[in-house]
Amino acid sequence: GMSTEQIMMQRVQMMESAVQQEPENSQAWFSLGHAYISAGQYDQAVAAFDKVIELVGVHAELLGPKATALYYKAGQQMIPVVQSLIDQALKLDPQDPSTLLLVGMDAFFTADYNKAIGAWQTILDSDRADVDRAALINAIDSAKMRLQAEGGATMPNDEAHKGLKTTTAKTVTLNVSIAPELAAKVSNTDMLFIFARATEGPKVPLAATKVSAKSLPVTVTLDDSTNMGGNVKLSDATDVEVIAVLSKHGSVKPQPGDLQGKLASIKVGASGELVLDTEVQ
Numbered sequence: 124g125m126s127t128e129q130i131m132m133q134r135v136q137m138m139e140s141a142v143q144q145e146p147e148n149s150q151a152w153f154s155l156g157h158a159y160i161s162a163g164q165y166d167q168a169v170a171a172f173d174k175v176i177e178l179v180g181v182h183a184e185l186l187g188p189k190a191t192a193l194y195y196k197a198g199q200q201m202i203p204v205v206q207s208l209i210d211q212a213l214k215l216d217p218q219d220p221s222t223l224l225l226v227g228m229d230a231f232f233t234a235d236y237n238k239a240i241g242a243w244q245t246i247l248d249s250d251r252a253d254v255d256r257a258a259l260i261n262a263i264d265s266a267k268m269r270l271q272a273e274g275g276a277t278m279p280n281d282e283a284h285k286g287l288k289t290t291t292a293k294t295v296t297l298n299v300s301i302a303p304e305l306a307a308k309v310s311n312t313d314m315l316f317i318f319a320r321a322t323e324g325p326k327v328p329l330a331a332t333k334v335s336a337k338s339l340p341v342t343v344t345l346d347d348s349t350n351m352g353g354n355v356k357l358s359d360a361t362d363v364e365v366i367a368v369l370s371k372h373g374s375v376k377p378q379p380g381d382l383q384g385k386l387a388s389i390k391v392g393a394s395g396e397l398v399l400d401t402e403v404q
Contacts, residue, residue: 128323131162142171149178156188161355163327165196186212187221194225195327198376201229218249227262231349234333236270239263258347265348269332293346293358293391295319295330299367300340302400305382309369311337316375317397319345319363321355322388330357336369362388369399377403 138155145151156171172189176182190208197205205225212222227242243259243266299317301309315338318331330345345365347356357363368375369382377383384399 131158134158135162135164147178149175152178153185153188156192160188160192160195161327163195165192168192169196181211181215183212183216183219184221186215187219187223187225190222191225194229199229199232199328199331218245218251220246220249220251220254231262231266232331232333234269236266239266240270261346261348265346295345295357295363295365295389295391296342296394297345297365297367297386297397298340298342298394299384299397299399301369301382302398305399305402308382308402309336309339310371311335312371314370314373315339315341316368316370317343317345317365318375319357319360319365321360322362322364327355329355329360329363331375357391360391362390365389365395365397367397367399379403 135155135158138151138158141151142148142155152171152175156168156175159165159168159171169189169192172185172192176185176189179185186208190205190212193208194201194205209222209226212219216222223242223246227239230236230238230242240263243263246254247256247259247263297317299315313336315334315336316331317333318328320328330347330349332343332345332349334341334343345357347358349357365386367384368377370378371380372378381403382399383401383403384397386395386397389395
């Protein structure tokens with residue numbers, strides 16, 4: 124009967140208790156760091172991963188999650204400190220999944236679909252057993268479809284689907300349009316950011332996508348393949364809030380002159396209408 128936020132906070136408290144009992148347990152600190160990310164406590168997550176590094180040394184699998192926490196803290200922006208950690212991690216291990224997931228997620232979110240495909244394909248090609256191969260393949264397929272829709276050429280991925288069953292993820296499908304009274308304020312160079320976050324718990328984006336304003340009106344589908352890299356996925360939620368920002372500055376954060384629309388709540392698995400009807404002041 125607990126809310127998502129209460130479940131996350133209980134998980135954090137349990138793991139905080141574990142590291143208090145065993146302050147030298149690096150795995151407990153590592154798990155606590157990921158719990159902090161899920162709970163939106165990014166500074167605490169960075170501190171937890173720094174503690175693991177203090178205990179066991181610098182490893183790519185620790186730098187990747189630390190970079191992810193800092194990336195979320197920066198509002199999903201590839202700031203210099205995040206890029207530096209990514210570079211350091213990939214120098215230590217060019218196939219580190221945690222780091223490549225972040226690289227692929229950011230590339231997908233900024234519509235660099237070939238880069239996203241390359242990062243995720245590298246994880247698949249590494250044959251590591253501790254990754255969700257089906258989710259990676261879904262993400263690659265989504266990036267390919269978006270790339271083809273833009274008239275680009277996709278990278279080859281002939282081996283990716285071998286030995287895997289078809290999976291159907293929970294989705295949110297939205298028909299996105301502009302209010303008639305604001306239509307004149309839309310430019311073809313504007314970018315449309317659409318993201319979903321749980322109606323309960325930390326306001327961390329569960330899924331997001333980006334399309335050109337010239338596509339409006341447009342139908343978009345959010346699912347686990349458009350996950351933002353955290354531990355919590357769209358398919359884990361029951362209801363989500365969806366926000367659309369028509370940006371004139373290339374940033375997902377609304378700025379004066381941008382247009383915005385919201386759906387306060389929609390069930391995962393449903394379809395809905397989202398109208399950009401507000402000009403940011």
